[in-house]
Amino acid sequence: MIGSGIAGLSAALAAAGEGARVLILTKRAASDGSTSHAQGGIAAALAPGDSVERHLADTIATGQGLSDPEVVQAVVRDGVQAVQEVIRWGLRFDRAGKSLAFGLEGGHSRARILHAGGDATGKALEETLLRKARASRRISFREHTFTLDLLQDASRAVRGVLLASPSGRVEILSARAVVLATGGAGQLYRETTNPDVVTGDGIAMALRAGAEVGDLEFVQFHPTTLYVAGASRMLISEAARGEGGVLRDRNGVAFMASFHPAADLAPRDVVSRAIVERMRRTSDTQAYLDLTHLKGSRASRRFPQITKVCRAFGLDPDRDPIPVRPSAHYWIGGVREDLEGRTRLTGLYACGEASLSGLHGANRLASNSLLEGLVFGRRAGLAAAASSSTRPARLAEAGRPRRRGRGEPMDLADARNALRSLCWRRVGIEREASGMTEALRQILFWERYLFTSAFPDPGGWELQNLLVLAHALTESALAREESRGVHFRTDFPERDDARWLKHLLWRDGRLCSEPLSRKPLAPVQAAR
Ligand code: FAD
Ligand code: SIN
Numbered sequence: 001m002i003g004s005g006i007a008g009l010s011a012a013l014a015a016a017g018e019g020a021r022v023l024i025l026t027k028r029a030a031s032d033g034s035t036s037h038a039q040g041g042i043a044a045a046l047a048p049g050d051s052v053e054r055h056l057a058d059t060i061a062t063g064q065g066l067s068d069p070e071v072v073q074a075v076v077r078d079g080v081q082a083v084q085e086v087i088r089w090g091l092r093f094d095r096a097g098k099s100l101a102f103g104l105e106g107g108h109s110r111a112r113i114l115h116a117g118g119d120a121t122g123k124a125l126e127e128t129l130l131r132k133a134r135a136s137r138r139i140s141f142r143e144h145t146f147t148l149d150l151l152q153d154a155s156r157a158v159r160g161v162l163l164a165s166p167s168g169r170v171e172i173l174s175a176r177a178v179v180l181a182t183g184g185a186g187q188l189y190r191e192t193t194n195p196d197v198v199t200g201d202g203i204a205m206a207l208r209a210g211a212e213v214g215d216l217e218f219v220q221f222h223p224t225t226l227y228v229a230g231a232s233r234m235l236i237s238e239a240a241r242g243e244g245g246v247l248r249d250r251n252g253v254a255f256m257a258s259f260h261p262a263a264d265l266a267p268r269d270v271v272s273r274a275i276v277e278r279m280r281r282t283s284d285t286q287a288y289l290d291l292t293h294l295k296g297s298r299a300s301r302r303f304p305q306i307t308k309v310c311r312a313f314g315l316d317p318d319r320d321p322i323p324v325r326p327s328a329h330y331w332i333g334g335v336r337e338d339l340e341g342r343t344r345l346t347g348l349y350a351c352g353e354a355s356l357s358g359l360h361g362a363n364r365l366a367s368n369s370l371l372e373g374l375v376f377g378r379r380a381g382l383a384a385a386a387s388s389s390t391r392p393a394r395l396a397e398a399g400r401p402r403r404r405g406r407g408e409p410m411d412l413a414d415a416r417n418a419l420r421s422l423c424w425r426r427v428g429i430e431r432e433a434s435g436m437t438e439a440l441r442q443i444l445f446w447e448r449y450l451f452t453s454a455f456p457d458p459g460g461w462e463l464q465n466l467l468v469l470a471h472a473l474t475e476s477a478l479a480r481e482e483s484r485g486v487h488f489r490t491d492f493p494e495r496d497d498a499r500w501l502k503h504l505l506w507r508d509g510r511l512c513s514e515p516l517s518r519k520p521l522a523p524v525q526a527a528r
Contacts, residue, residue, distance in 0.1 A: 001025065001179045002147045002161065002202060005035035006122075006370055007352025008181030009129035010082075010377025011341075011384065015179075016138035018385035023175075024139065025163060027146045027458065031126050032197050034183050034353065035373070038122025039237040039305070040105055041093075041115035042374075043367040044083040045076060047102045050112050052076050059368060062107045062267060063361020064485040065501055066215070066516070071358040074339060075368070075375045082374040083114065091128040092116060104242035105366035106265040111242075113367045119237050119303045125370065146458045147201065150178060150209045150348065157346035158209065168457065177347055177384035180206060180335055181377065184353040185469050187462075189328035190417070190424040193222055193235045202354040204465035206335040207472060207506060211343045214505035214514075215333035215356050216469075217477040220364050220486045221429050222329035223247075223271035226322065227286045228313045233327050236289055236306055238366050241265055243302060246290045247275065248321060249282045254290075269363055269486045272326040272429050279325070288321035326429060330369060332360045332486065333476070336505065341380025344507075347387065351380040362485025412459045415450065419443075419466055427474050432491040436478045443471050475511055476504050 001012050004026040012022045024030070045055040055076040060067050087093065093114045094101045103113035116124035133139045144166040151160040151172060160174035182202025186194025207213050224236040224247075241247070241264040246254045259274040260266030266274075275287045291299050299317040300307040310317050335350040337343055337357055343350050351357075352373040359372050426439035450467055453460070482496035483489050502513045 001181060003033070003181030003183060003352070003354070004030040004130070004141070005033040005181060005183055005352060006125055006129065006373035007183075007354070007377040007380075008179070009126075009133050010374050011179045011181055011349070011351055011381030012133055012139050013129070013136065014378040014381030015385040016133075016136045018382060020138065020385040022139045023173075024133070024141045025145050025147050025161070026141065026143050027201075028144060028197055030130055030141055030143055032195065033126075034186075034194055034198055035122050035370070036126045037193070037195060037235070038125070038370055039119040039235055040239040040242075040367050041103055041113040041121040042083060042125070042370040043105075043108065043113050043365065044079050044371060045112060046080060046083065046100065046114070047110065047112050050110055052080065054109055055112065058107055058109050059359070059365045060361075062363050062365040063359075064363055064495070065361065065497065066484070066503065067361030068358030068516075071339065075357075075359050075372055078375045078378075079371040082371070082378065086125065086128055086374070089128050089132050091124055094118065103239045104265070105238045106241070106262065106271070107267050107365045113239065113242075115239065117304070118301065119239065119305045122370070146461065147182075147205070148461055150205050152209060152345070155346070156210060158348040164458070177349060177387040179341075179349040179351065179380050179384050180343075180354050181350075181352045181380075182354045184331035184334075185466065186328050186331070187416075188420065188423045188466055188470055188473065189219075189428065190420040191225065191233055191325070191327040193225055193233060193327050193329045199462040199466055200331070200354075200469045201462065201465045202350070203331075203334055204468040206343070206348070206350070207468060209345060209348070210508050211345050211348060211350075212336040212505050212507050213334065213356070213472065214336050214503050216331075216473045216506070217480050217487045217504065218332035218360075218362055218485060219328055219427075219473070220268060220330040220332060221272040221326045223268055223275055223326045224289055224324040225327040226309065226313075227325045228315070228323055231309065231313050234306070234309050235329075236322060236324055237303065238268070240289065240291055240303060240306070243291075244293055247271070247324075248288045248290050249278050250284045250288070251282065267363060268329075268366070269488065273488060275324075275326055276429055286323040286325045289324045290321045291317045292319060292321070294318070328424075328428075330364055332356075332362070332364055333473075337376070337380070339379070340383040341376055342383055349380040349384045351376040362487065364486075410453065412455075412463055415446070416459075416463050416466065419446065419463070419470055423470055423473070427470075427477050430488055430490050431477050432489060433478060436474050440471070440474050440478070443467065443474060447471070472506055476506075479504055479511060
């Protein structure tokens with residue numbers, strides 16, 4: 001198992017439940033990852049009067065034609081039991097009196113978001129799953145252990161991984177099955193809600209190994225991150241707008257109603273673009289989230305973490321509008337998996353944000369990704385446990401370039417910042433062909449020396465992975481000549497169902513398109 005967020009821990013628990021011995025590799029402390037940062041909550045059709053059918057309809061409407069209905073059905077249906085299971089394992093969701101409390105977020109036709117500790121849902125989930133996994137005799141952890149690449153046999157089946165131990169020693173580890181649960185790649189962008197471990201390593205490894213990777217052009221930007229010099233880009237949960245929060249410009253004008261009938265609870269892509277447009281029109285660097293209606297300690301009770309950080313920077317949400325602007329938040333694309341979490345490569349499974357299940361389509365419904373992590377984590381864990389592979393005798397390593405270094409010292413932080421700024425400016429909320437072509441030219445230039453250098457530690461490996469992904473993302477976004485969901489092209493501003501009701505997939509180093517009907521994943525060719 002690579003990754004110890006909600007997806008990796010769910011997979012590990014499911015596999016261990018089938019009697020498998022599971023080793024979890026994780027590159028920092030086990031709780032480092034996006035899961036611990038999740039705020040708003042987890043969506044599940046558990047509220048009185050709600051139904052799986054309504055949750056399904058909201059998810060499909062948000063996905064703008066690209067969600068796979070069979071996958072949506074599986075997640076919203078199995079998600080109900082999955083959430084009840086974590087409650088049995090000890091997770092205490094917030095309550096209103098004797099009943100569970102349900103929050104509202106954009107795109108949901110009713111309040112159905114369960115939350116814990118107000119805005120600390122991810123922390124509560126991570127702690128519950130970690131406690132359960134650490135108590136299992138069949139699950140062990142190697143923390144601060146960086147996975148560099150997948151190891152394959154001659155038929156390209158995945159038989160293990162190459163890893164670097166905390167001391168920097170590189171080891172080969174063989175395994176009957178490998179589950180990628182490495183999360184997204186928010187660190188591709190200068191502005192992001194994601195913690196710094198989220199560098200898309202698993203998706204880059206899968207691309208190198210020849211798994212199918214797709215829908216990369218769909219990066220979700222969250223409209224409201226705290227924008228104060230010196231503060232981390234902390235998310236200001238959409239649940240704050242669900243509780244009546246209003247976005248205003250520098251003149252105090254509430255502008256969202258002029259962009260969408262759902263005003264402040266419009267889909268995230270609409271709100272993010274509206275903020276960018278408003279900032280342009282008012283020559284400002286930010287918008288302002290007004291929570292002053294929650295006066296009298298309601299804000300601090302419902303959103304304790306947010307209130308604490310705002311106060312540390314001299315802002316009192318009871319009185320002051322909070323300066324916000326959009327940031328990269330969630331990568332919809334990833335390693336393509338089937339309904340059981342299997343990828344195209346024998347022995348390789350994927351789940352969580354690293355994967356492409358078909359749930360989100362072109363836009364993710366708020367609070368659906370934690371649910372996907374629980375449901376597909378379990379499925380991938382069960383499938384991996386049932387894997388009939390045996391431990392291999394000889395392994396070939398997947399294709400990370402390992403030529404000698406060039407002898408010149410390199411400022412990795414500078415290179416990473418340059419890449420993140422490029423993606424933010426050219427492949428961000430608004431995109432167009434000439435900017436992306438220029439970005440691609442720059443990426444190809446960086447590849448000439450960064451791919452031919454050997455690095456001794458994670459900083460360099462992460463940078464190489466980010467570069468692999470920036471290339472694949474930019475080519476995918478350039479290819480999709482329409483606007484749909486989170487992918488907005490100023491040169492193709494309309495949705496074009498006649499040409500683009502399909503997925504873009506990377507397969508064996510080439511970008512291909514595939515119509516919507518779910519087919520068995522294309523088998524791999526014989527040995528390269
Ligand atoms: P992660 O939790 O990111 O875990 C990835 C794991 O992989 C980590 O343990 C990491 O160390 C490990 N890893 C990565 N690369 C390597 C490597 N090379 N070697 C070894 N280990 C590696 N979603 C919701 O549904 N509701 C919300 O309220 C919500 N709020 C959010 C708030 C924030 C600030 C953020 C950033 C995201 C939020 N999301 C929310 C999205 C959701 O949290 C993530 O999509 C989800 O947690 C991803 O889980 P995961 O297990 O796939 O990945
Ligand atoms: C939020 O709390 O706004 C994040 C919810 C999500 O990303 O699903």
